[in-house]
Amino acid sequence: MDLTNEQLIKMYTTMVKIRTFENRVAELFAGGKIPGFVHLYVGEEAVATGVCANLTDKDYITSTHRGHGHLIAKGGDIKLMMAELFGKKTGYCKGKGGSMHIADLDLGIMGANGIVGGGPPLASGAALACQYLGNDSVAVCFFGDGASNQGTTHEAMNLASCWKLPVVFVNENNMYGISSCTRDSMCVPNVADRAAGYDIPGVVVDGNDVVAVCEAAAEGINRARQGKGPSLIECKTYRHRGHFEGDPCAYRDDAELEEWKEKDPIPRLEKKLLEMELLTESKVEEIKGALQKDLAAAEQFAEESPFPDVSVLTEDVYT
Amino acid sequence: MSNMTFAQAIKDAHVVEMERDPNIYVAGEDVGVFGGCFGVTAGLLDQFGEKRVKDTPITESAIVGTAVGAASAGLRPVIELMFVDFIGVALDQLYNQAGKMKYMFGGKAKIPMVMRAACGAGIGAAAQHSQCLEALFMHLPGLKVVMPSTPYDAKGLLIEAIRDDNPVVFLEHKMLYAVEGEVPEGDYTISFGQADIKREGKDVTVVATANMVHTALGAAEKLAADGISLEVVDPRTLNPLDGETIIASVKKTHRLVILHEEVKFAGSGAEIAAQVAEEAFDYLDAPILRVAAPFCPVPFSPPLEQAYIPSEQQLIDAVKKVMA
Ligand SMILES: Cc1ncc(C[n+]2csc(CCOP(=O)(O)OP(=O)(O)O)c2C)c(N)n1
Ligand SMILES: [Mg+2]
DSSP states (O other): OOOOHHHHHHHHHHHHHHHHHHHHHHHHHHTTSSOSOOOOOTTOHHHHHHHHTTOOTTSEEEOOSSOHHHHHHTTOOHHHHHHHHTTOTTSTTTTSSOGGGOOBGGGTBOOOOSSTTOHHHHHHHHHHHHHHHTOSOOEEEEEETTGGGSHHHHHHHHHHHHTTOSEEEEEEEOSEETTEEHHHHOSSSOGGGGGGGGTSOEEEEETTOHHHHHHHHHHHHHHHHTTOOOEEEEEEOOOSSOSSTTOOOTTSOHHHHHHHHHTOHHHHHHHHHHHTTSOOHHHHHHHHHHHHHHHHHHHHHHHHSOOOOGGGTTTTSOO | OEEEEHHHHHHHHHHHHHHHOTTEEEEETTOSTTOOTTSTTTTHHHHHOTTTEEEOOSOHHHHHHHHHHHHHTTOEEEEEEEEGGGHHHHHIIIIIIITTHHHHTTTOOOOOOEEEEEEOSSSSOOTTSOOOOHHHHHTSTTOEEEOOOSHHHHHHHHHHHHHSSSOEEEEEEGGGTTOEEEEOSSOOOOOTTOOEEEEOOSSEEEEEOTHHHHHHHHHHHHHHHTTOOEEEEEOSEEETTOHHHHHHHHHHHSOEEEEEEEESTTOHHHHHHHHHHHHHGGGOSSOOEEEEEOSSOOOSSHHHHHHHSOOHHHHHHHHHHHHO
């Protein structure tokens, strides 16, 4: 797959956008601006970015509790997301959902999910609709290593294979489900090994190499678009921060974290693009500056927006 | 006696029972090294080892289902469901398997297991991590449902739950974990089906559960200044439900307000109201009122979440209404 210069720069920009957003959310959470739980995507940006580079607004994704990166990569609006994180009326879900439930159905983003393993059946369902309606859209299911052990995930993959649904299951294997390490929670080295049980392709990629992710996803997505059924792509990656903000991470080693920081997907691509002379130091600064400006505007929008009025409490339960 | 939090009291019940009975094991997501999402099981792994304190993959259906199978084969599992909302993933194993086995098998099976779960709103955890679902469990024959409000009750009821030969759902409101109280050392039990009168009074009976007991006690304090005397009754277990104590209280006060956090529609209060209406209608001087959450999922935004949770003021208003 030959990625154009534009595509490479766009992926770089998307990853930096996710990183700056998440780092700011960490600060705002610590400062008490954001209530509830937040699960940040820092370190895993290449997965959502590489996969979503192959999707259009007409394609669907299902996300997870760690969903900010998926939303940004799929083209979501950080203003509306930030306002939602603040619990404001102007947010994506009018303040009713928060970080774990952000959705943008117009962009095919079928929601972050508070239930681990909640997404895979939904993705297969969206894929069923694509197949049934005969359009060439596909669905992508992002799910964690932890989620790979839920019955719902197995059931969704099996059914997708039986029905040859146009869905790609993208496993984000960051080695941990909260404190539980894949060493203890799985009996095969790779989530992708399980693909054999559903008779679908299963591939393992370096989840911190956005180009590799993009290429693997392109193959799965094209296959799905051609009516050849589902596939499973496992992206090996790592979260730099705690499971949620405030997690002291006593269950993992600092050395392990440092090792993975060496493989940080953003400096990796940046270095490559500088070497290829697609980027210059000043261009990097320009990109980062523009993203910071958008982020500041999003924060200001969130800050200045009102909280929802309590009169809306029981609205939206039924159509 | 020592002063401890609700969370510590629950842990203490585990320790007392695990020391006594080697066939008790604990299992759940992040219950070991991590000590449980709310810290309840912290230290159990060090004390009892991996055989008895089992971290599981994210697999609620298997956590509950293996407990049912193990219980029917001689163990006494005490499992943790991190948030009660996750029961959706595992409900079959609890209600079609655990709840029905004894009956379906003509009385032969015995399923001595406890499923603990954190419930309730108040921490901005949004729709899939904040619900109270006690009525759902009450509706399922074969299960017992426990919902403590104080550290003392939590420990005594959990020990009782572990010794019970039936599947018990033990609901821990997450806003209670840090609440402190006096708790006896060692071993004691509180029988199921025995409501506790948390405050005696003569004008209005308020039946409240979990953290709403504290809301009711706060209201009682304020209303006392206005010369209104509340009797606060805490059922402690919703199945079995101590209708007798509730009815005796209503026969004394002639007025009943029910306060709970779960939704009002088809909530636990509906059963309590119905029992009182059936047994003590003639004693009532005013309609039974319920103060409970509106019929919607738990919202995220803090002002909405606060509006969702039944408040002391709403209770005071209801009390004044039945007094009018
Ligand atoms: C059904 C269910 N069980 C448990 C949880 C609690 N929980 C939230 S995130 C998480 C870990 C998820 O691990 P993984 O799927 O690997 O995703 P990661 O957090 O690593 O991105 C757990 C156990 C939940 N939200 N839903
Ligand atoms: Mg993980």
